[in-house]
Amino acid sequence: MDADTMARMTLDPVAALMLDEAGPLPDRVLVVDDVGGALTRAAVDAGSDVRTWCDDLRDVAHVPPAQRLVAPLTDWTPQLVLWRLPKSLSGVEDYAEQLAAHVDPATRVVAGGRTKHMTPNQNAALGRQFEQVSASLGRQKSRVLHATGARPAAVRWPLRRHLPEVGITAIAHGTVFNTNRLDDGTHLLLRTLARTAGDPVVDPRAFRGVALDVGCGSGIIAAWLAQRGWETTATDVSAFAVASTRLTARANNVSVRVRHADMLAGTGPDSVDLLVSNPPFHIGAAKDSSPTLAMIREAGQVLRPGGELWIVFNGHLPYLGALRRHVGNTTIEAQDRHYIVARALKAPQL
Ligand SMILES: C[S@@+](CC[C@H](N)C(=O)[O-])C[C@H]1O[C@@H](n2cnc3c(N)ncnc32)[C@H](O)[C@@H]1O
Known part of the structure; x- marks a missing residue:
């Protein structure tokens, strides 16, 4: 041959x-x-x-x-x-x-x-x-x-859209997940976070610390957290998602540190108070939950004692057991026909 x-x-x-x-x-x-x-x-x-x-x-x-x-x-x-x-x-x-x-x-x-x-x-x-x-x-x-x-015609992308439901303007490239629209799972996650975790917009005494949005896409979650006073970092494996999140942060006048990274690569141990994610369920075109399971396994290490992981996922995905094993006490904070919003707490240091 x-x-x-x-x-x-x-x-x-x-x-x-x-x-x-x-x-x-x-x-x-x-x-x-x-x-x-x-x-x-x-x-x-x-x-x-x-x-x-x-x-x-x-x-x-x-x-x-x-x-x-x-x-x-x-x-x-x-x-x-x-x-x-x-x-x-x-x-x-x-x-x-x-x-x-x-x-x-x-x-x-x-x-x-x-x-x-x-x-x-x-x-x-x-x-x-x-x-x-x-x-x-x-x-x-x-x-x-x-x-x-x-014959270059008018350049339309990246495109901007105001999302009144969450008070964020999203700007996204065409390759980004859901482009500049609000995903139903993301919407449920943010609504639930605001209601349950204490929203600094409503409650100025609510705790703010270091937040991380993993798989940030257009950056809606990251901008929402930064708007509420969290010191926010966002990561995504896609260069166009990283570029879009930077544009979204700027459009909302908030500061977000954005990193082109595979899940939690480069995130230090005990460095995050609040990890929030609408995580990927594909690699390329194929459905695959292994990157998210790997992220959950590592989340227990990057969270500070007392830190929280908030995650939204399709109800049939096998994440609850992994959250309990690798992060800590896990509760379902919201659920609809499609999605579960789960909150996993890393035990505080005694
Ligand atoms: C379901 S989308 C959520 C996007 C955005 N957070 C939202 O709520 O609209 C998941 C995102 O994870 C990103 N992603 C996929 N695999 C990843 C990996 N290994 N590390 C980091 N991000 C990843 C995708 O590029 C995509 O932007």
Whole structure:
């Protein structure tokens, strides 16, 4: 078996189809949202000068430092873009706007995804930014969109929305969870926190300390906590979520320290009074509760004695036992048809 065949065997069906549809690779290739570094590796092996942008920190880890772009899609004009499509239409729109603003009309874009996540609306979104858009035939439940003739149209993302229910203005990129809307689970979590934990807006004597919003998305929870006087840090594994949370904090005139981090990585032991999270239930497109279970396991260490973890999750997820085992006494503070809001207390030091 030759090296080329070996390399292609490590590619998933989407990446393999993207490379086949791209044909011979040109000198300058931009890879966007590579999964596991496979496309970057293939393009480097083909002799191209490659730059790679990944939104997810876990994907960045698979890209050799020489290929990493630190700012998304800037200052370097590729001849070909290999772009792993996001699942959401808003994500396709946002990336298409950014790509069209930074590539030449001659640049070819080869965008791949799983057929079940692709809709004709994505072609239309690309068609607003590129003269020619066409779709490949499907193969192994995957499909590719070809686009060329960049003609940057109006840039809409990131978009702002005022959320009167929680008194926060959210600004979000198109790839961010729920973009700038208020998730029902997040709403239930904030309503319950305000009612139960003592809301400094209502009760000026309520305790405020160090708060951490894990998986901050557009930053609604972080901005809400900061607005109430908590010294707030927010973390997310997505670079666009980090950027959105910074914009949301600024739009609400509050100070939030925002870190691009995988769950509690970089959070010191006994350093947090209040950990709040509407945690992820996916890795990429696949449902997976293991990152959240890992976060709950570590939460007992980063919370100060007497600290609290507040978390909202879909009722069928297996978190209550883990909260009791790894954090402490756990109560259900609110529940509706879909969600549970749980509060876990780390025992105070005696
Ligand atoms: C359910 S969304 C909640 C977003 C936001 N807090 C809200 O309430 O609208 C979960 C968030 O967790 C982020 N996330 C996923 N995996 C993560 C990880 N390993 N570490 C940190 N954040 C992660 C996602 O990017 C997403 O923004």
